[in-house]
Amino acid sequence: MSPLRGALRWDTAVGVLLVAVFVTGLGTTDGFASRDNLAFAFNDIAEVALMALPMTLLVVAGQVDLSVASMLGLSSALTGQLWDSGWAFETIVPVVLLVGVAGGLLNGWLVTKVGLPSLAVTIGTLALYRGLASVVLGSNAITDFPETYAKWAVDTTTIPGTFITYPMALFIVLAVVAAVVLHATGLGRSLFAIGAQEDAAYFAGIRVKRIKLLLFVVTGLVSAFAGVVFTLRYGSARADNGSGFEMLVIASVLLGGIDFDGGKGTLFGAVAGVLLIGILKNLLTLNDVANEVQVIVTGLLLVASVLTPRLISTVSEWRHRRAAAATPSS
Amino acid sequence: MFLRTSSRRRAAASVAAACALAVTLAGCGGTTKKDSSSDNGGDVKATDAKANPDAPLKKGLKLAFLPKQINNPYEKIVDDAGIEAAGEFGGKGKEVGPSDASASSQVSYINTLIQQRQDAILIAANDPNAVCGPLKQAMKKDIKVVAYDSDTAKECRQLFINQASSEEIGRSQVQHIAEQLDYKGEIAILSATQNATNQNTWIEFMKDELKKPKYKNMKLVKTAYGDDDDQKSFQETQGLLKAYPNLKGIISPTTVGIAAAARYISDSSYKGKVVINGLGTPNQMRKYVKDGTVEQFSLWDPKKLGYLGSYAAAALASGQITGAEGEKFKAGKLGEYTIGKDGEVILGPPTVFDKDNIDDFDF
Numbered sequence: 001m002s003p004l005r006g007a008l009r010w011d012t013a014v015g016v017l018l019v020a021v022f023v024t025g026l027g028t029t030d031g032f033a034s035r036d037n038l039a040f041a042f043n044d045i046a047e048v049a050l051m052a053l054p055m056t057l058l059v060v061a062g063q064v065d066l067s068v069a070s071m072l073g074l075s076s077a078l079t080g081q082l083w084d085s086g087w088a089f090e091t092i093v094p095v096v097l098l099v100g101v102a103g104g105l106l107n108g109w110l111v112t113k114v115g116l117p118s119l120a121v122t123i124g125t126l127a128l129y130r131g132l133a134s135v136v137l138g139s140n141a142i143t144d145f146p147e148t149y150a151k152w153a154v155d156t157t158t159i160p161g162t163f164i165t166y167p168m169a170l171f172i173v174l175a176v177v178a179a180v181v182l183h184a185t186g187l188g189r190s191l192f193a194i195g196a197q198e199d200a201a202y203f204a205g206i207r208v209k210r211i212k213l214l215l216f217v218v219t220g221l222v223s224a225f226a227g228v229v230f231t232l233r234y235g236s237a238r239a240d241n242g243s244g245f246e247m248l249v250i251a252s253v254l255l256g257g258i259d260f261d262g263g264k265g266t267l268f269g270a271v272a273g274v275l276l277i278g279i280l281k282n283l284l285t286l287n288d289v290a291n292e293v294q295v296i297v298t299g300l301l302l303v304a305s306v307l308t309p310r311l312i313s314t315v316s317e318w319r320h321r322r323a324a325a326a327t328p329s330s
Numbered sequence: 331m332f333l334r335t336s337s338r339r340r341a342a343a344s345v346a347a348a349c350a351l352a353v354t355l356a357g358c359g360g361t362t363k364k365d366s367s368s369d370n371g372g373d374v375k376a377t378d379a380k381a382n383p384d385a386p387l388k389k390g391l392k393l394a395f396l397p398k399q400i401n402n403p404y405e406k407i408v409d410d411a412g413i414e415a416a417g418e419f420g421g422k423g424k425e426v427g428p429s430d431a432s433a434s435s436q437v438s439y440i441n442t443l444i445q446q447r448q449d450a451i452l453i454a455a456n457d458p459n460a461v462c463g464p465l466k467q468a469m470k471k472d473i474k475v476v477a478y479d480s481d482t483a484k485e486c487r488q489l490f491i492n493q494a495s496s497e498e499i500g501r502s503q504v505q506h507i508a509e510q511l512d513y514k515g516e517i518a519i520l521s522a523t524q525n526a527t528n529q530n531t532w533i534e535f536m537k538d539e540l541k542k543p544k545y546k547n548m549k550l551v552k553t554a555y556g557d558d559d560d561q562k563s564f565q566e567t568q569g570l571l572k573a574y575p576n577l578k579g580i581i582s583p584t585t586v587g588i589a590a591a592a593r594y595i596s597d598s599s600y601k602g603k604v605v606i607n608g609l610g611t612p613n614q615m616r617k618y619v620k621d622g623t624v625e626q627f628s629l630w631d632p633k634k635l636g637y638l639g640s641y642a643a644a645a646l647a648s649g650q651i652t653g654a655e656g657e658k659f660k661a662g663k664l665g666e667y668t669i670g671k672d673g674e675v676i677l678g679p680p681t682v683f684d685k686d687n688i689d690d691f692d693f
Contacts (some may be wrong), residue, residue: 030443040441088360139524141433142417143459143483148360154463234434234462239524243432285442291400291429 010309012271018276032195032286033241035153043233045278046167046327048245049271052252053171053178054193054219056270058118059253060182061215062262063111066122068223069245070129071103073238075227077133080142080237089149097224103129104220108213115180126246128186133239142237153232167229174222179267186260187211195262197306250276251298255305276301381522381652381661388648391421393640394443396453398480402428402558404585404611404632405454407693408479413452414450417642418662421449424623425528431523431558433457440464446472450643453487454479458527462486474646480528483674488646488653491639491677496528499583499609499680500535501627504545506682507579507607508624514547515578518570520591520608522558522584532583551577556587562591571600574644578641582608588627592618619685626684633693635677637665642675 025032031253032038058065075096082092087169103125110121151157152166159169176302182188193201194208231237258265277298284294333484374404393416397405406425413423426442428435433456441464443451451468455461455477463477465486484490487636493499507517507598514682521529533553538548551574556563563586571594582588588610595601600624610627618624641661643652653673661667667675 031447035443037441037445044438044441079422083363086363088362090360131440140529141457141459141525144363148361156463156467202647226524230434234457234460235463236457238433238457238460240523240525242436244430281438281528282442285426285438286445288424288426291427 005235011266011272013308014269014272014276014305018272018279019023021276021283021301025279029283032283035158036259037046037282037286038058039266041160041164041278042163042168042275042283043165043249044282045274046165046171047242048252048307049171049274049278050167050226050229051173051219051223051249052270052274053174053267054215054222055249055253056217056256056265056267057178057182057191058219059250059258059319060195060262060265061191061212062198063212063214063215064122064250064260065107065118065120065219065251066246067103067107067125067129068219068226069242069250070126071100071223072227072230072242072245073135074103074129074136075224076136076231076237076241077239079231080140081136083145083237084140086093086114089146093228096228097221100220100224100227101217102220103224105213108216111216112209112213113146130239130243137237137239139239140155140276143233143235145235145237150235152234153229155233167233174214175267182267185266186313187251187260191215192263195250195259195264197263205248244305249274251302255302257305257309259309260306273305274315332482341665342377342584357414364474367419370647377545378619381654381657382649383651383657385649386417387421387644387650389420391416391419391449391644391647393421393452394446394451394645395423395427395440395636395639395646396443396446396451397423397427398436398454398456399431400425400430401430402586405594407453407611407632408454408636408639410636411633414635414641415662416644419641421640421644423640431456431586433460433525438466440468443617444468444473447471448473450476452476452478452639452643454528455482456480458486460484474586474643476633476643477638477671478647480526487673489642489673489675491635491642492674493632494609495676496677496679497535500532501539502680503532503581503583503608504536504539506626506628507581507659508545508548509609510605510692511548513544516549516551516574516576517579517581518551518574518577518582520566520570520582520584520587521553521555521561522587524555526558526584529583530540531601536581536583556582556584556590556670558584558586560586560590565596567594571598571604577604579605582609582610585610585614588624589618590613592614592624596621596623601667609680611685611693613693615683616688619688621665621682626682628682629678630669630680631678631693634664637662638667638675638677641666677688 078096078099079092100136107122107125110116111118155165158165190206190211193206198208230241252274253258253270256269281294376609395409397409401432409425416423426439436456451473454665455653459479462483469475476489477487478491481490519533554566554570556566580591588608594605595604595606606624608627609629609644615624638661645651651659655669655671657669658666669675
């Protein structure tokens with residue numbers, strides 16, 4: 001790959017854009033740079049950011065999980081219901097995480113053993129898990145969560161001296177783990193191989209089904225955990241918590257330059273994508289930009305993120321061919 | 331490739347680890363609902379500031395209206411009237427808000443308003459508790475918080491401007507439809523979202539009213555939820571009429587719901603057979619009142635609600651009142667209001683609109 005094409009890589013571009021937006025914010029928007037605001041802005045996307053990590057791995061492997069936000073809702077509803085019926089919070093969390101694992105297993109089983117496409121399966125479980133959440137909690141909202149735990153999730157508690165909240169700190173740690181797994185291990189290489197050519201990966205001896213199953217389980221687990229974080233952060237467990245987040249998660253991943261067809265992308269891109277969406281939303285809101293316009297901006301960015309890499313490769317291919325035609329074959 | 335041999339073992343190990351964790355943690359006893367005190371970060375409402383009823387309204391106050399969702403036509407009217415009222419006392423109002431009415435979406439706006447150092451936030455809460463933390467932060471930074479239309483938990487705001495007493499709204503809707511139906515037949519309710527604070531309170535009062543002996547021949551068969559979404563409300567209406575062929579009336583205590591229900595009925599064979607009543611705006615309902623689909627509906631005047639909210643917020647921000655029971659303040663042309671229990675200020679009784687008076691209103 002030529003240095004020029006390397007510099008034009010979309011994930012790098014998103015990283016640069018993120019820095020540019022951040023600097024613009026510092027320079028133009030009153031209140032943006034305050035510790036409170038930065039803590040809030042980052043904490044506000046904590047759950048989406050957490051779920052974007054396993055989603056990146058899934059999309060790299062050519063899969064997708066649309067049920068993440070519903071699992072978040074189910075986890076939130078279950079946390080609320082169990083808390084309300086007098087369970088200890090320390091018991092609730094592992095139980096809810098196990099439910100996340102079970103949900104992930106169901107997704108993974110339907111994809112790998114039954115052989116259904118992940119998009120179709122998880123559209124189904126998107127409805128299923130959200131439905132179960134409503135069954136668990138109905139129209140109630142449970143709100144009296146213990147301060148001992150809630151304080152770790154809110155944006156007013158930060159690591160002393162910084163604007164990093166604890167959910168964000170957790171995200172940073174998990175992002176490093178995910179980056180190492182994706183880019184520095186055999187498992188990571190297997191994910192790219194599966195995403196690029198599933199059959200070829202299979203014949204190369206990669207345990208395709210097992211890896212996919214594992215990915216769905218991890219995604220379910222992280223989504224359930226995000227549900228606990230969300231519940232504590234808002235202090236409100238409801239069946240409709242996080243509805244629509246699946247689109248934000250997938251948008252972040254795509255914006256970060258992960259190829260929806262699988263096999264291409266970096267974890268850095270996904271992290272830059274999710275932070276860009278968060279910062280942009282915060283900045284536009286601070287400048288009183290109407291919500292409709294914000295949605296349009298996000299939409300345009302997404303289209304650009306899908307279109308630009310295609311354009312770049314088309315142009316360079318065309319250049320390549322012209323160069324090849326110009327030099328007489330030897 | 332190393333996965334080939336170890337992935338099964340590893341999967342088993344991780345499940346085992348999770349279980350072990352669960353058991354260990356469960357064994358520790360732990361924090362349950364019973365141990366958690368009611369301490370939720372302290373009550374910031376009771377500020378030590380004394381009310382000075384003679385303080386003049388400050389000039390240049392910045393008021394921000396945060397509706398349930400930005401494209402809700404009803405709340406737009408309230409907010410516009412509030413913004414206009416702010417102009418009367420030399421203040422500056424604006425409306426910001428999310429495009430969906432979910433519980434958490436208002437939170438980022440509250441944070442933004444804190445950063446922008448507004449003098450007061452007027453909020454119609456989507457969830458009484460999800461907005462609590464940020465609103466308490468706002469009050470700590472001396473930003474006044476006034477809830478309107480849909481209340482927050484009462485320790486998270488200084489005042490709640492109630493459009494009318496919930497009891498009066500709930501009961502009067504049953505009374506109205508009962509008169510129209512001659513006190514007999516099956517009725518249904520088409521509400522907003524399942525969690526909408528105000529709708530749920532009204533529905534409780536409707537149910538209570540229906541328990542009275544004079545309604546013994548009336549039966550509430552179903553409460554449907556249209557989520558304050560036009561299309562969903564339309565479909566729910568259709569569903570209700572299909573599921574309950576003997577349905578004689580629908581009460582829709584939400585402007586989106588009643589308009590969608592009336593639109594469905596007006597083009598169907600149910601027109602003239604099924605009574606629609608509830609809360610609607612004259613502009614949205616005019617057509618259906620004129621074509622006979624709807625005989626009457628009611629609502630308070632949302633313009634007055636916004637107007638009162640604006641003046642109440644200004645009175646708070648100027649130190650005339652602190653939100654304590656019994657304090658009085660002047661709300662421009664609406665006259666004097668007294669703060670009731672739990673910081674509630676009641677606007678007044680709802681207005682009934684029918685074909686005789688609907689043309690007197692334009693909102």
